[in-house]
Amino acid sequence: MKKYKGIALSCLLAFSTVSCSDFLEFDPYGLEGSTNFWKTEEDVQKALNAFHEFTYNEGVTGRGFMWLENCSDNMVTGRSQGEAQSIKNFQMTPDNGRDQKDTWPAMFQLNAKANDVLRNVPDMSVSQEVKNNAIGQGYFYRGFAYLWICPFYGDNGPNGGLPIITEKTPSAEMDSPRPASVLENYDQIINDMRKAGELLPYLSELKSEDYGRPHKAAAWAFAARAALYAAQYDAKYYNTVIEFCDKVINLSGSDKRDLFPDFTKLFREENNFCSEYLFSLLGNATEGPKFHGMSFQNGGWGLYNTWGYFQPTLELWKAYENGDMRREATILYPGNHIQFVGQDVTWAVGRWGTTSDSGLTWSKFMSPWEDADCIGKKVNTNGNNASNVLGTVLIRFADVLLMKAEALIWSKGEGDAEAVKLLNKIRKRAGLPEDSKATKAQLKNERRCELAFEFQPSRHIDLVRWGDAQEVYAKPLHGVKTTTHADGTYTVEEVEIWPARTFNPKVNHVFPIPAKEVASSKNLKQNIY
Template sequence: MKIYIYSLLVGAMLAGASCDSQLELTNPNIPTTGTFWKTESDAVAAVNSIYNSLMIDGTYMRMFPSLMDGRGDDIQGDSPWPDLNLVANFTIPTTSGPVFWVWGAHYQMVWRANQVLTNVPNIEMDQNLKNRVLGQAYFLRGLAYFNLANFYKEVPLITTLPADRSEFYPATATEEAIWEQIISDFKNAKANLPVNYQNVTGPDRGNIGRATSGAATGMLGKALVYRKRWAEAIVQFTELIGGQHGAYRLMENYRDNFDPRTENNAESLFEVQFATPAEVGGSELNWGGNPTANWTQVSAQAITYAARGYGFNDFLPTRALYDDYHKEMTVDGRKDPRLLATIASFEPTENSTRLYNDPWPHPVTDIYPRKYTNDGFGPSVEPVFRSGINYRILRYADILMLHAEALNELGRTAEAYSFIQQVRNRAKLPNLATVKPGMSQAQMRDQIAHERFLEFAIEGQRINDLIRWGWFENPAKLAFLKSRDAEFNTYTPGNQWMPIPQGELDNNPNLSPNSANN
């Protein structure tokens, strides 16, 4: 089931004031701050506009996943577009368009969320609905800053609307302040959101795709892990594993997590609701800018990642990823089933000899991304910018693996085995406690890194893991990465994060390049 989050550019109302004091024109077709923020419908429309920001090129429509994936050792650039390759080899300049698009789209999310959090409390409306609207705004602002902090490291922290021009140029915040705000936003979201929307009263009743208390709990736990607050993270994960925020479970079929026919399933805590024009209408592509009623709700990731001859072929899986899927056979003597859900490769022993609907058309040694493409789900080639595959931001498998990691970091290594094994069981891999019993804390860290590499490949996770584990500062680990992906050979310290866009630095005298890139 797809839902359509209708767009509303609430920010235009505050940007429309005339600079000429002798002439003020008001467009009667655009609401203003004086006519908006009055009703329950205004509140719901405003929070819907934040979701709209998840579906443009600087967020999950295309560019954010691309720039995240490209920097990992699971995928490498193979694009005629220089920016994608320069990101992948850690040499992207501050003037890069895609790096700026990510900045602009995420601050659009922040701007819209701040308007909701400032104005909705003053609207007379059903209190439970108001709480849900505010909870979603907190969640989406927390998600925006989670992405900004992981992408750029240090950015301005904006949580209120500017009172006057003196507040138009916010300073760079400390990394600690940004993460404290992320954690605070997810806590507030958790306190205000329902388990689901099936039994609520209001216009959001029955909606699928809105943030829930489970999504907020999971992102809160993940943020705490990223700050190495292990014990606090375990409290959050235990609630999810215990079922307090929804009956989450692993899907039996790993590929159900990337199949347009099995979206919003029991493993999904939060995903972006893409849809084809045939499902929800629209004729104008949702790249960004001012939304209109004709906007589509499509993802461009599928055609960007699709194999040569079927799409743009902008990225290729690394041979290291392909090889790592072969390190263990399943208990019934087959290849790890995540291999062919993640990578399109010629595997006659696994009855996989086709690409899309065709007999394998390339050298049998070629490998291409399959995850988040329509290979096996739709037409024989990718329809241009027309994918409806939802982007899964948080899966229950991640909760289990992060929980295991937190246990290990607290010295409870023996307890970590069972949570890792749940993920391995779906892949039909042997019992880890049998094949690698009694691992030390350090050995378990390496094992978790390997398990996460295979489970979350081509999901924008790897670069965040490498950064938070400190692998770029560890000579042995950096050498390991260089041996697996030649793009790491041009890495220089600090460039695991993206540079602050030059245009922003030029326009804001209080903004600094992030400290890592200096």
């Protein structure tokens, strides 16, 4: 993994000249003399390294994505912020200034880089192995880029899909109208991931220095996710979900994927590539995704500058059954303990009082901050950066089990025998009785508890595609207030922290496209808002 980190950092330096003001611009990596590029295997490697540049953008792999996920009932904004409040209350405008606006152009830039590879590598005089791997990564990252943004901006009407730009799109046609349906995007994503799966190596075939790059199982898992999102519009896609989940589930030998035995130790650096791994974004104590440091206690009591954004709700805490080991491994309730920069912190009590608006915080991804010597070793010395050694999980094996269980329940009915087994597997790892009935309600709750606060997938998107968002968001959200008394004891009371909201399922199922992107195009139609 250390070798791979070096590749990622060199990528940042080598391609620091990349600058695309909007997704219509096409410039192969901004290199001087680009006509002399695409000649050698070294050129191919530089192009593949460039795929990872977006991971250093705070507006993409820090808070950006989470401003939209923050609409869910799992969390609230932990710090007072007017624009964030507008987003959560479904009053967002296209010119909202939060860094969520960085994601759209970053994903179209990633798409352009993928198209570059798909356009140029097939005709290069390099080995077939190099070609297959490069072309496979090209298909993977093109599908990946669209899957990142399509659920938030596209629908099956009245807005439609997102502009489709491939390696075959002439420059004059890049500014094209939106397709009538986002299903056209999901079909492309599924096809791209299918092709990627055919060409990419198995995870077991990757060299250690290439851990973190795409492989077959990752492509299949993302294809299943795209199909699951498409199924909200057409139930035939459940068959595709099952097909691709089975490809992952049926892997054997050194490629076999399975649940990591101990959920409480899953999110640690040493387990970045454990049996549950499918795909994560990698960073280190110098640079990388900043997601893990965005929340926790604002300012970290002077120990480290964690940012205090996005705090869990009491509703999420209550969603866990008693005895579910995932609850404390995910959320800190007053009185729970955590190690933070070498200190034993009793959350929200005494000297460790909290500024969290919910009185709760996330513990799920805080392992890099445990040790007294973590700063500079496992986390960035600059708290305004917060990059760290823990992989930012985008998809893992538990999600594959949940996706297949959902597809079975929705297509074959509640109580499906195979879905029962899949959910019981999830429950057993959580320390719960294996008494699943495979109902829709249970699937929804297991998905909520298992995947809470992970960078992808999205609880908000789940509620929207299930048709539950309007009812759920019409209820206020709650947290707790902790009071420490002079004798050292403390009391906890439930408080309302966010009022009920109005969600219009005909409008608020997607978000406005950033104003700059619409202004830079003649044909890009804004979403209804």
